[in-house]
Amino acid sequence: MDVSGYNHSDSITINASPDDVYAIVSDVSRIGELSPVCQSGAWDDPAQAGKEGAWFTGHNAIGSFTWDTHCKVVVAQPGREFTFVNHGPNGEFELVRWRYTLEPVGECSRVTESWQVLPAYPDFVAAGDPNLDVKARVDGMAQMARDGIKETLANLKRVAER
Numbered sequence: 001m002d003v004s005g006y007n008h009s010d011s012i013t014i015n016a017s018p019d020d021v022y023a024i025v026s027d028v029s030r031i032g033e034l035s036p037v038c039q040s041g042a043w044d045d046p047a048q049a050g051k052e053g054a055w056f057t058g059h060n061a062i063g064s065f066t067w068d069t070h071c072k073v074v075v076a077q078p079g080r081e082f083t084f085v086n087h088g089p090n091g092e093f094e095l096v097r098w099r100y101t102l103e104p105v106g107e108c109s110r111v112t113e114s115w116q117v118l119p120a121y122p123d124f125v126a127a128g129d130p131n132l133d134v135k136a137r138v139d140g141m142a143q144m145a146r147d148g149i150k151e152t153l154a155n156l157k158r159v160a161e162r
Contacts, residue, residue: 016108034156037062043055082100111156117138
């Protein structure tokens, strides 16, 4: 399955500096304040918190269904970009890339959150249930990401502007 079209981004302007906003998005222990799906996060090695190459575990929930994901930070540029890749429940496959970019707009920040499905995702889904309609699952996840990004950015704005 070609996943090249499964990406989405949205932006918001926040009345806070890029450094202040970066401090929020790069602190995975605060993800529960922002995300409608990821309820909490914790660094696997607190000594590596926020650094490129650091791993963290996200605890997710949709209704009563819960699961963990193991994620690796791939870009950590304070005040500019924080990007991580979701490697799934066992940390084995590069499934989805999440990216936050920040740019100054006067004394404010323009924050863009991006989501991109990576090539291993369809096979990962199919391995869990070979009878599952993989395209329908990825389509549903794409809609959830579009809605979730809007909600996450609105929550980020609320948290950063307190």
